[in-house]
Structure formats: structure tokens, C-alpha cells
Amino acid sequence: MRKFNRYKKNYELNFSLGLLQKLYLLGFIILIGVLFNYQIVKGNYYSKRAKNNYVRVIPLRSMRGTIFDRNNIALAYDKAVFNISVIPYQIRNKKEELFNQLSEFLNYDLKLINKNYKKNTLSLFSPVNIIINIDKLSALRLKERFKDIILITTQPQRYYPYPYQSAHILGYVKEATSFYDKLKKYGYNPLERVGFFGVEQYYDAYLRGNDGGNLIEVDAKGRIVGFLGERIPLKGKNVHLTIDNRIQQIAKDSMGDKKGAIIFMDSDSGELLALFSYPSFDSNAFITGKNTGKFLTDKNCPLINRAIQSTYPIGSIFKPIISISALEEKKITSSTTFNCTGKLTLGSTKFGCWSVHHDENLYEALAHSCNVYFYKVGLILGQKTISKWSKKFKLDSLTGIDLPYEKKGLSPNANWKQKKLKKSWYTGDTVNLSIGQGYMLATPLEATVAINAIANNGYFVIPSILKGVEQVNSSLSSRTYSGISEKNINIVKQGMRMTVSTKTGTANMLKPLNLNIAGKTGTAQTRGKSHGWFIGFFPYKEPKYTICVFLENGGSSHEALNVVYNFLNSLKSQNLLEK
Amino acid sequence: MYFNNLKIKLSGIKTIILCLLFLNILSISCIFSSLHQGGEFIGKTLLIKQIIWITISWIFLIFFTFINYRVYSNFAYIIYFANIFLLLGVLIFGKTVMGAQRWISLFGFTFQPSELSKLSIIILLSHIFSLKGQKNFLNSFVFPIILTVLNALLIFKQPDLGTSLILIFLFLGIGLFSKTNKMYFIGLIILGLIISPFALNSLKDYQKKRLTVFLNPNIDPLGSGYTIIQSKIAIGSGKLIGKGFLAGTQNQFNFLPERHTDFIVTIIAEEWGFIGIIFLLWIYWLILKKILSKASKLRDQFAYYLCLGISFLFFSHIFINIGMTLGILPVVGLPLIFLSYGGTNLLLNSISMGIFFNICRTQR
Numbered sequence: 001m002r003k004f005n006r007y008k009k010n011y012e013l014n015f016s017l018g019l020l021q022k023l024y025l026l027g028f029i030i031l032i033g034v035l036f037n038y039q040i041v042k043g044n045y046y047s048k049r050a051k052n053n054y055v056r057v058i059p060l061r062s063m064r065g066t067i068f069d070r071n072n073i074a075l076a077y078d079k080a081v082f083n084i085s086v087i088p089y090q091i092r093n094k095k096e097e098l099f100n101q102l103s104e105f106l107n108y109d110l111k112l113i114n115k116n117y118k119k120n121t122l123s124l125f126s127p128v129n130i131i132i133n134i135d136k137l138s139a140l141r142l143k144e145r146f147k148d149i150i151l152i153t154t155q156p157q158r159y160y161p162y163p164y165q166s167a168h169i170l171g172y173v174k175e176a177t178s179f180y181d182k183l184k185k186y187g188y189n190p191l192e193r194v195g196f197f198g199v200e201q202y203y204d205a206y207l208r209g210n211d212g213g214n215l216i217e218v219d220a221k222g223r224i225v226g227f228l229g230e231r232i233p234l235k236g237k238n239v240h241l242t243i244d245n246r247i248q249q250i251a252k253d254s255m256g257d258k259k260g261a262i263i264f265m266d267s268d269s270g271e272l273l274a275l276f277s278y279p280s281f282d283s284n285a286f287i288t289g290k291n292t293g294k295f296l297t298d299k300n301c302p303l304i305n306r307a308i309q310s311t312y313p314i315g316s317i318f319k320p321i322i323s324i325s326a327l328e329e330k331k332i333t334s335s336t337t338f339n340c341t342g343k344l345t346l347g348s349t350k351f352g353c354w355s356v357h358h359d360e361n362l363y364e365a366l367a368h369s370c371n372v373y374f375y376k377v378g379l380i381l382g383q384k385t386i387s388k389w390s391k392k393f394k395l396d397s398l399t400g401i402d403l404p405y406e407k408k409g410l411s412p413n414a415n416w417k418q419k420k421l422k423k424s425w426y427t428g429d430t431v432n433l434s435i436g437q438g439y440m441l442a443t444p445l446e447a448t449v450a451i452n453a454i455a456n457n458g459y460f461v462i463p464s465i466l467k468g469v470e471q472v473n474s475s476l477s478s479r480t481y482s483g484i485s486e487k488n489i490n491i492v493k494q495g496m497r498m499t500v501s502t503k504t505g506t507a508n509m510l511k512p513l514n515l516n517i518a519g520k521t522g523t524a525q526t527r528g529k530s531h532g533w534f535i536g537f538f539p540y541k542e543p544k545y546t547i548c549v550f551l552e553n554g555g556s557s558h559e560a561l562n563v564v565y566n567f568l569n570s571l572k573s574q575n576l577l578e579k
Numbered sequence: 580m581y582f583n584n585l586k587i588k589l590s591g592i593k594t595i596i597l598c599l600l601f602l603n604i605l606s607i608s609c610i611f612s613s614l615h616q617g618g619e620f621i622g623k624t625l626l627i628k629q630i631i632w633i634t635i636s637w638i639f640l641i642f643f644t645f646i647n648y649r650v651y652s653n654f655a656y657i658i659y660f661a662n663i664f665l666l667l668g669v670l671i672f673g674k675t676v677m678g679a680q681r682w683i684s685l686f687g688f689t690f691q692p693s694e695l696s697k698l699s700i701i702i703l704l705s706h707i708f709s710l711k712g713q714k715n716f717l718n719s720f721v722f723p724i725i726l727t728v729l730n731a732l733l734i735f736k737q738p739d740l741g742t743s744l745i746l747i748f749l750f751l752g753i754g755l756f757s758k759t760n761k762m763y764f765i766g767l768i769i770l771g772l773i774i775s776p777f778a779l780n781s782l783k784d785y786q787k788k789r790l791t792v793f794l795n796p797n798i799d800p801l802g803s804g805y806t807i808i809q810s811k812i813a814i815g816s817g818k819l820i821g822k823g824f825l826a827g828t829q830n831q832f833n834f835l836p837e838r839h840t841d842f843i844v845t846i847i848a849e850e851w852g853f854i855g856i857i858f859l860l861w862i863y864w865l866i867l868k869k870i871l872s873k874a875s876k877l878r879d880q881f882a883y884y885l886c887l888g889i890s891f892l893f894f895s896h897i898f899i900n901i902g903m904t905l906g907i908l909p910v911v912g913l914p915l916i917f918l919s920y921g922g923t924n925l926l927l928n929s930i931s932m933g934i935f936f937n938i939c940r941t942q943r
Contacts, residue, residue: 015756017875026868027898028860034905038815041851047816443819 065236069245078156082139085127085151163282168305171198172283210234224511240468242271251276254567258553261307267543270461277306311441315524318436325389326489340372365493378434387413393450409442448548455537458484521557529553532560602917613839620734630707632922643933655706666733701888708757709880719759741911814848821852839920
């Protein structure tokens with residue numbers, strides 16, 4: 001120890017390293033002392049306990065929170081199902097025989113039993129679910145026949161009463177096994193249910209319950225000889241959505257078998273009353289594991305939520321946005337007139353309009369969706385300004401909706417094109433861009449939020465789906481002001497109103513609804529049939545609702561208008577438009 | 580020059596190399612054993628992964644043996660703040676994503692900066708305490724403690740209680756053996772004891788649960804309590820000479836959920852008995868003693884504090900890990916050095932060892 005002390009003295013240190021060495025030694029001696037106590041003094045006791053160590057945990061699965069719509073209608077809840085379980089150690093010699101008998105007795109697929117057994121085995125002494133979801137009567141008959149060899153357990157199972165209607169919003173739940181490595185950190189058990197997609201995933205932290213269990217002692221024959229402890233499972237929190245299930249239902253009915261999405265939103269707060277995407281899927285199929293194949297392999301991709309996870313050209317929906325840009329940049333006024341001859345010629349390329357509109361001002365151009373008018377406006381603005389404004393309208397950023405896997409659109413400009421496509425920007429690109437064609441892409445929800453900013457007198461909303469957790473109002477609604485002048489907003493609103501109110505307006509067929517709708521139609525060209533769009537709001541002066549109907553390869557905006565008409569007509573006749 | 584002359588001299592470090600090789604082999608054997616269930620071998624992925632990690636860790640160890648340790652003194656603040664930024668990144672990134680989405684996007688990030696913190700704090704504290712000049716309350720106590728606590732808080736937020744406690748221990752450990760007035764540290768410890776009841780309130784639910792379970796394992800026989808009960812049975816049943824390799828029934832029947840990571844010592848205790856554990860502790864003791872005895876001969880203050888810090892890091896991991904396995908300390912989730920399954924910790928320990936080897940090579 002002397003050498004340690006010398007060092008201390010030379011450097012005027014507090015303590016010598018010899019003291020530290022003694023400290024370490026003390027630590028080791030403490031550990032050895034405890035080990036001596038366990039292994040030598042109590043060694044026989046523990047070794048006896050080890051031999052009879054059939055202390056087992058019988059898990060009690062917790063209930064997940066229920067998901068309600070805004071009128072307290074349950075959209076997803078847990079119901080109890082009966083399972084047959086076995087303890088691997090107990091059946092180690094007669095597994096094959098038992099499974100054969102069970103499969104025969106219940107007429108249950110033997111392969112499935114074996115599959116479940118393999119999948120659910122955690123340890124030799126934990127009960128393993130081998131037959132899932134049978135009725136009570138069969139369960140009791142089985143128990144009578146097989147006695148102690150099998151266990152009947154109940155376990156909560158997720159159920160979705162409106163399977164296709166709200167599948168994209170809700171998502172589904174799955175056992176944590178396959179993602180266990182990632183989930184372990186957050187205290188998940190391998191067989192615990194975790195939300196996948198939709199609200200089930202996004203709000204899993206709320207919905208998830210807390211599993212409990214019984215700690216029992218069993219003897220070598222599997223009989224319970226002692227009860228050591230219990231933890232009561234805790235139910236997860238209930239989540240309330242802004243969705244109105246009745247409106248969701250009408251959205252589904254109005255859509256029929258057309259591919260696309262319907263978004264129905266509270267203009268002021270951004271609360272989503274309906275968010276429907278078709279083709280849809282049955283969340284229940286993923287719970288029972290039956291018939292999921294058709295959803296996974298369908299080339300129409302029913303698992304994709306078309307409203308938020310897929311981007312499309314928005315076509316003429318972009319025209320109100322371009323109008324605002326030009327007005328705000330003071331490049332045109334509401335009375336600026338351009339002449340439409342049915343086409344715009346640029347060098348040797350012709351850019352067409354769908355009709356010959358002759359002289360039109362901004363109101364008329366919006367009402368008639370005149371392409372040539374906006375080609376000219378676009379050329380005056382230039383790609384940089386257009387790109388700036390489409391960014392300002394958040395067409396290239398996530399809307400921030402509280403659902404997972406949202407995609408964002410693309411607002412192209414010269415830099416982007418040079419970088420991605422290694423080509424320079426042509427004037428023709430600007431012409432295309434000014435009517436929402438070309439490289440520009442957005443999700444239906446992004447387009448809805450952009451148009452809603454016009455409806456909302458320049459305020460952007462963040463669309464949201466959560467109304468509250470348990471009894472607590474947790475609405476996420478928030479607004480940000482864009483700085484666009486009210487005068488210019490009103491000009492464009494007026495033009496969008498004329499789309500519906502004037503006889504020659506492109507959405508005139510919505511006039512008989514008497515809802516004072518303002519809106520914009522769009523037929524966006526793409527590979528294959530065109531996409532049909534309509535985004536509007538009503539009553540147009542102080543909008544309460546914003547609606548978007550998008551039909552993927554729907555042919556034209558006319559098809560979309562039919563859906564809008566049916567949808568709003570049903571809402572009206574069922575008195576769902578009263579707040 | 581950042582690289583020392585590349586001639587290898589094994590004389591001073593031969594014992595430690597032998598000890599490390601022994602620990603590597605023991606680690607592989609324990610993980611191999613933990614992968615058995617009811618006598619059947621259930622999967623080799625973890626085993627292969629660990630063997631790859633061991634190989635990588637040796638490459639790093641050798642690499643760091645040839646990097647002049649003085650470099651770390653120059654870069655102490657850069658290393659520290661780079662690490663802080665990493666931790667901040669994890670924290671801010673984690674905040675923007677709500678609810679359950681967190682685990683998907685965050686996974687893999689949380690672990691690494693917090694492990695790196697241990698080494699970066701040792702380097703930083705060694706640098707500060709070895710600076711020449713006036714030693715006053717501010718620059719030799721307040722300043723290092725602010726930096727340490729900042730780092731520990733960021734890790735605590737993750738949340739990782741074990742590692743943030745280790746950082747505080749490192750500060751107290753290195754500080755008490757430095758030139759700074761020891762009364763400061765003793766005062767701090769007393770202050771800590773006074774405010775700790777209030778600090779308990781800021782713990783996460785599961786962290787509180789762990790602490791209460793530690794005080795009375797029967798409160799929660801299914802959660803952490805279950806693990807401790809099972810761990811005691813496994814250790815106790817090993818008796819004097821153990822049950823032999825692959826013969827440990829308790830581990831193989833899957834009674835212990837984390838047996839190849841934090842509870843790896845139960846495998847050794849069950850299969851090799853009291854004698855096996857004593858041998859293991861002796862190996863650890865040899866390593867610690869070598870580091871301390873080298874430190875006592877050093878003329879360079881920075882190297883002295885580095886050795887002190889590394890030995891303290893090793894000791895606190897050994898003591899806390901085995902202590903929690905035995906039920907005398909709360910289950911805070913710290914791995915057993917050079918033995919537990921997992922790459923980051925092994926890598927970090929090997930790098931520390933490499934730094935020590937370099938000190939041995941350059942400071943004779």
C-alpha cells in the first residue's frame with residue numbers, strides 16, 4: 001500500500017488509491033457474503049425449491065380501451081372469446097395424440113392447432129392457446145371430455161362492428177410477437193396486443209391496457225397447490241373520435257364501388273367528421289387471421305388510405321390557389337380579362353382548354369374552370385412564384401393529422417427538376433403546373449386543407465381525429481393565419497361560389513341542394529382514366545363544412561359531383577348538417 | 580502524433596488479455612446455454628451475433644491501444660458536446676412524434692448515446708480535474724457537476740435510470756479521489772440524501788415500481804419481483820460446485836426472462852456454483868487491481884484520472900449488476916461487463932480497455 005500513499009502525497013489528493021482498492025474489495029466481499037448465504041447456507045433449500053419450481057404465471061389479459069365516434073357509438077371494442085389452452089410440460093408425451101383428438105372432436109383444423117401451439121409457446125409451464133375463439137358450449141363439452149389436460153381460458157378479442165366502413169381510420173391490433181424486439185423496451189409482453197395502422201397504432205399508448213396475472217404453484221402433475229399472488233389487469237383508456245359514424249356510413253354508401261376518398265371536415269376546427277377510402281378492408285379479418293390474403297394481394301391495395309397515404313395530381317383544384325397567388329402578388333385583379341380561344345400555343349406545343357370561353361374575368365374563369373386563363377396567369381407568375389405559393393398552401397408538407405404513415409405531396413420547381421430528373425425547367429412545365437398538372441402531386445387531405453384555408457378566411461387548420469381520451473377533451477384543433485388579405489379571399493370565394501350558382505358553372509348540379517356551396521371541380525389527367533375531384537365548402541360566406549371527394553381514375557369531375565350530390569343529399573335528408 | 584509506435588509489447592497487459600479472453604469464452608458459453616429450452620437448442624442467431632460483436636470489440640480494442648490517450652484530453656469538450664447533441668436529438672425527435680408511433684421511428688437510437696456518455700464523462704472529468712492552475716469551488720466542483728448533471732438528466736429523460744445514476748457515481752467517485760476539497764462531495768452526498776424523497780416523485784411509474792419491488796419483492800410477484808425470486812432460486816440451487824454446463828434447469832426452463840442479458844450471472848451461478856462465481860469475481864478483481872496499480876505509478880494526471888474512472892466504471896457495473904441479481908439492489912437494468920449479451924456495452928468496455936492499454940504502452 002505504500003506506493004499508493006506516495007502518489008497521494010505528491011499530488012495532494014484527497015484519498016489514496018489504496019483506499020479505493022479497499023472499497024472495491026469490500027464490495028466484492030459483500031457480494032461473496034450474499035452468494036455464500038444463498039448457495040452454501042441456504043443451498044439445499046433453494047435446490048429443493050428449484051426441483052419443485054412449478055411456480056407459474058397464468059396471465060390475465062387486459063382489455064383495450066374502446067374507440068367511440070363523436071356520438072358515443074363504439075367503433076372498436078373488446079369482447080370475450082373462449083380459448084382452449086394446454087401446458088406444454090403436462091402434455092409433453094401425448095401431444096400428437098391429444099391434438100388429433102381435439103381436432104376430431106371439434107372439427108378444427110389440425111394444422112392450425114399445431115401452428116398456434118408453435119406460435120404461442122413461451123415456456124414449458126405457461127398455458128398455450130391452441131384453439132382460439134370457440135363458443136361456450138363446445139368449450140364446456142371439451143372440458144368434460146378432457147378434464148385436467150386442457151384449460152379453458154377467456155381472453156378479450158378486438159371487434160369492429162363496422163368492418164369496411166372505418167377500417168382505415170381504426171387500423172387493427174396484432175400480437176406483439178413479430179415486433180417484440182422493438183416493443184420490449186416499452187414494456188410489452190410478447191402476446192400483448194399492439195395497434196397497427198390508424199387510431200389503434202397512433203393512440204396505442206392510451207388504448208393499451210395493463211396485463212395482470214395469477215402467480216400459482218403447481219405440482220409435477222400440474223395440479224394447483226398454492227396461490228402466491230395476483231395482479232389485476234387494468235383496462236386501457238377509451239378514446240373518442242371526431243368521426244360521426246352516421247356520416248361515415250353515408251360516405252361509404254355514396255362511394256359505392258368507386259375507388260377514391262371522401263373527406264368531410266369541420267371548416268373552422270379541422271375536426272374530421274368522415275374520412276373514407278375505398279377499396280376498404282375488414283379489420284376483423286386481421287384479428288382472427290382468416291381471409292387476410294385477399295386484402296394483402298389485391299392489386300387495388302385496399303390497405304392504403306387514399307385520403308392521406310397516396311399522392312395524385314390535383315388538376316383544376318389548384319386554380320383557386322393560383323388565383324390567390326396572382327391576386328396577392330398584385331399581378332392581376334378580379335377584373336383582369338384574358339381571351340380563351342380553346343388553346344394556348346407555345347412554340348410548337350399546344351395546350352388545350354376543354355371549351356372555347358372567349359373573354360373571361362377571374363370570376364368566370366373559376367366558375368368555368370378555364371384552362372387558358374390560368375395558363376396565362378401562370379406564365380405571368382413564373383415557376384418560382386407558383387412553387388412559393390403552393391408551399392405556402394402546404395401542398396408539399398404533412399398536414400399533421402393524427403394518423404400514422406401520412407404521405408406528403410410534391411410542389412415542383414426548377415431546382416427540384418434539375419436535381420431529380422436532371423432536366424431543365426421548360427416554360428411548358430410552368431403552363432402545366434398552373435393548372436395543377438405536370439409534376440405536382442398532393443394527397444386529397446393536403447388539397448382539402450389548402451382549399452379550406454380559403455374557406456376559413458385565410459386560416460390553416462391541422463386536421464384531427466381525436467376528440468377526447470376518457471372524459472377529458474383532448475381536441476387537437478389549432479389554427480394558423482396565412483396572412484392572405486380578406487379582400488382577395490372573398491374574390492376567390494365568389495368565383496368558387498359561381499362554380500355552383502351560375503348556370504354555366506362546372507358544379508351547377510349541386511345548386512338544387514340549396515346548401516350555398518362554393519367549390520371547385522377538377523379532372524386531373526394521369527396515366528389511364530383521369531382522376532375526378534371536387535373540393536368545396538358551405539355555407540360559402542361562413543363555412544361550417546368542407547368536403548372533398550376524390551375518385552381515382554374516376555373518369556371526370558362529373559362522376560365526383562354525383563358522389564358529392566348523393567352524399568350531401570343524404571346528410572340533408574337525415575338532418576345531419578345541424579350542429 | 581495521434582498514433583504511437585506500432586510495436587506491440589505484451590508484458591504489462593498479458594494478464595488482462597488472458598482475463599478478457601476468459602470472459603469472452605464464458606460469455607459465449609452462457610449465451611449458448613441460455614438458448615436451450617427443456618434440453619433443446621432453440622436458435623443460434625443471438626450466439627452468432629455475440630461472436631461477431633466480440634470480434635468487432637477486439638478490433639476496436641486493438642485500434643484504441645494505438646491511439647495516444649492524450650488526444651482525448653484535447654478533444655474532451657468536443658466529445659462531450661457531440662454526445663450531448665446526440666442525446667438532445669433523441670429527445671427532441673422523440674417529442675415530435677406522439678403516442679405509440681414513438682417506438683417505430685425511435686428504435687435503435689435511444690441506446691447508443693447513453694452508453695457513450697459513460698466514457699465521454701470519464702474523459703471530460705479527467706480533463707477538468709487534471710487541469711493545472713487554481714483549484715476553487717467554481718471551476719473544480721460547480722462546473723464539472725453542471726456538465727455531469729446535464730448529461731445525466733438527458734439520459735434520465737429517455738428514460739434510463741441506471742445509466743444516469745452511473746454518471747453521478749462516476750462524478751462522485753472521480754471527484755472524491757481528486758484534489759478538490761472532499762467536503763464539497765461529502766456535502767453533496769448529504770444533500771442528495773435529503774432531496775432524494777422528492778426526486779422519487781419525478782420517477783416514471785415503472786421505475787418507482789422497480790424501487791418499491793426492491794424493498795418488498797412480494798408486492799409484485801409477477802413483474803420485477805418474479806424475476807428476483809426466480810433469480811434467487813437459480814443462484815441458490817447452484818450450491819457449491821454447480822450443476823454443470825448446460826445442466827441448469829432453472830435457466831433452461833425459461834423461468835428468467837432476461838437471462839442472457841442483465842441476469843447472465845444466474846447462469847454462471849447455477850451451472851458452476853459458488854466456486855464458479857468466486858472464480859469470476861477473482862478475474863474481475865485481477866483486472867481492477869491491474870488498472871489501479873498502473874494508475875498509482877502514473878506521473879500524468881490525466882492518465883491517472885482516466886484509469887480511476889475506468890476502474891470505477893467497471894466496478895460499479897459489476898457491483899450493481901450482481902447486486903440486483905442477488906436482490907440486494909434495485910433492478911435498474913445494467914449489463915454485466917464483458918459477459919452480458921449486447922454489442923454497445925461490450926464495445927464501450929473494450930474501447931475503455933484499449934485506452935488503458937495505450938496508457939500502459941506510453942507511460943512506463
